[in-house]
Amino acid sequence: MHPRNVWQAMSGPGFVTSWWPWRAAGYLLTGALAGLVALVAMASAVAVGGLLAIVLVGLPLLVLTALAGLPVARLERHRLRLIDQDPARNPHQPVTEPGAWPWLRTRLREQTTWRELGYTLLLALILWPADALILTAALLCPLSLITTPLQLAVIGGGEEAKVLKQWTVTGWPTAFGVAVLGLVLLALGGYALGAAAGARAELTRLLIAPRDTDLGARLVELSRSRVRLVDAFEAERRRIERDLHDGAQQRLVALSMTLGLARLDVPPGPLADQLAKAHEEAGKALAELRELIHGIHPQVLADYGLEAAVTDAADRSAVPVDVELHLSGRLPRSVEAAAYFVVCEALANAARHSGATRARITGAHHTGRLRLTIQDNGNGGADPARGTGLTGLADRVSVLNGTLSLSSPPGGPSLLRVEIPCERTETERCA
Numbered sequence: 001m002h003p004r005n006v007w008q009a010m011s012g013p014g015f016v017t018s019w020w021p022w023r024a025a026g027y028l029l030t031g032a033l034a035g036l037v038a039l040v041a042m043a044s045a046v047a048v049g050g051l052l053a054i055v056l057v058g059l060p061l062l063v064l065t066a067l068a069g070l071p072v073a074r075l076e077r078h079r080l081r082l083i084d085q086d087p088a089r090n091p092h093q094p095v096t097e098p099g100a101w102p103w104l105r106t107r108l109r110e111q112t113t114w115r116e117l118g119y120t121l122l123l124a125l126i127l128w129p130a131d132a133l134i135l136t137a138a139l140l141c142p143l144s145l146i147t148t149p150l151q152l153a154v155i156g157g158g159e160e161a162k163v164l165k166q167w168t169v170t171g172w173p174t175a176f177g178v179a180v181l182g183l184v185l186l187a188l189g190g191y192a193l194g195a196a197a198g199a200r201a202e203l204t205r206l207l208i209a210p211r212d213t214d215l216g217a218r219l220v221e222l223s224r225s226r227v228r229l230v231d232a233f234e235a236e237r238r239r240i241e242r243d244l245h246d247g248a249q250q251r252l253v254a255l256s257m258t259l260g261l262a263r264l265d266v267p268p269g270p271l272a273d274q275l276a277k278a279h280e281e282a283g284k285a286l287a288e289l290r291e292l293i294h295g296i297h298p299q300v301l302a303d304y305g306l307e308a309a310v311t312d313a314a315d316r317s318a319v320p321v322d323v324e325l326h327l328s329g330r331l332p333r334s335v336e337a338a339a340y341f342v343v344c345e346a347l348a349n350a351a352r353h354s355g356a357t358r359a360r361i362t363g364a365h366h367t368g369r370l371r372l373t374i375q376d377n378g379n380g381g382a383d384p385a386r387g388t389g390l391t392g393l394a395d396r397v398s399v400l401n402g403t404l405s406l407s408s409p410p411g412g413p414s415l416l417r418v419e420i421p422c423e424r425t426e427t428e429r430c431a
Contacts, residue, residue: 005083006023006194010198021190024194025139027082027083030079030082031079031128032129035124035129035131039124042124067113068117069116076208077204115208116207119204119208122207127200131196138188138190141164141185142182146179146182148176148179148182149175151175163178255282260279305330306327320359321358324362326363326364327370332422335402338397338400341396342393342397343374347359357377360374370402371417373416375415375416378412380414381409400422401420402418402421403420
């Protein structure tokens with residue numbers, strides 16, 4: 001596999017004979033040039049801005065100097081590609097409003113802008129001289145040693161040559177020996193260049209282009225977006241429930257009443273039998289619609305809260321259920337809905353699969369957490385992977401930073417625990 005950065009290349013064979021040492025040298029060379037240009041530009045801007053600040057003309061120039069880190073950081077992120085092929089993402093926030101002033105206001109308020117300015121000052125004052133020094137010691141000096149025979153032949157007339165302007169070489173054997181020494185030092189210098197460039201790149205990433213620069217922000221936004229999706233889902237369920245309750249259900253009620261009145265006005269016969277059958281079918285359709293509405297989002301949950309809704313679900317359960325809930329006040333709607341449907345699914349599983357004759361629901365809201373426990377005396381052996389519906393509910397609970405755990409050994413009993421962090425309020429959402 002081709003190495004993606006200089007560190008991976010240095011850990012493998014063939015580093016010295018590859019292009020990586022020269023890429024590292026190019027990275028350090030362009031860094032030295034960029035730092036020198038930044039030093040001259042910033043010093044000139046500060047000097048001119050300071051002189052003109054007396055007449056207020058230089059103040060805008062000084063403000064623009066504070067933004068000098070933006071182009072430098074952009075260049076540095078591009079230069080990273082020389083020795084690190086992992087993309088260096090722009091950490092700046094997008095500007096949503098058009099115009100120069102919104103852009104300037106956004107950039108001056110960002111911590112990234114000031115961090116890039118600090119990096120630019122570091123580059124202009126410290127980093128570029130260090131780059132130049134390392135480049136000279138690891139590359140230029142060995143190359144100078146390697147060219148000693150050439151210097152002896154061209155400059156010294158075959159008699160003598162100066163090595164690094166410090167030592168005099170007077171014979172060909174010595175000149176070639178120095179050249180061999182230069183080759184050895186060049187190979188070692190390749191590793192020195194790679195190490196220096198890698199460390200330099202890591203410092204650059206740390207200050208202006210970290211790989212996980214917004215990981216925390218992404219996680220926070222992802223968590224918030226998941227909560228918003230759950231809230232939007234619950235709002236849509238409530239809207240559908242209201243539309244069915246106020247629309248289709250009322251029409252079916254009116255139709256059933258009309259058919260019932262028609263039966264009273266029609267004498268016995270085939271028509272009366274057909275009306276009776278239609279009246280009965282309308283009643284069944286109305287019952288099924290009410291059950292569907294209740295499954296989408298029960299009105300008792302929206303009007304009276306989780307405790308009343310759980311009590312209602314227990315009353316409608318095929319298995320006798322004991323309920324002990326201590327919930328004073330309302331919880332966030334998304335929490336109430338998630339907890340309610342977990343209870344309904346647990347009771348449905350107890351009635352369909354476990355053979356339970358009794359179930360028990362306990363729960364309370366304490367220290368900022370809702371805790372519910374649903375237990376039955378059935379045969380156990382429940383497995384969410386077999387399609388009991390609890391997997392989807394567990395995902396729904398996890399969106400709210402909650403947990404759902406199931407204990408159902410063969411032979412029973414089955415115990416389902418739900419814990420969701422939230423506050424007792426109508427307005428605040430889950431933590």
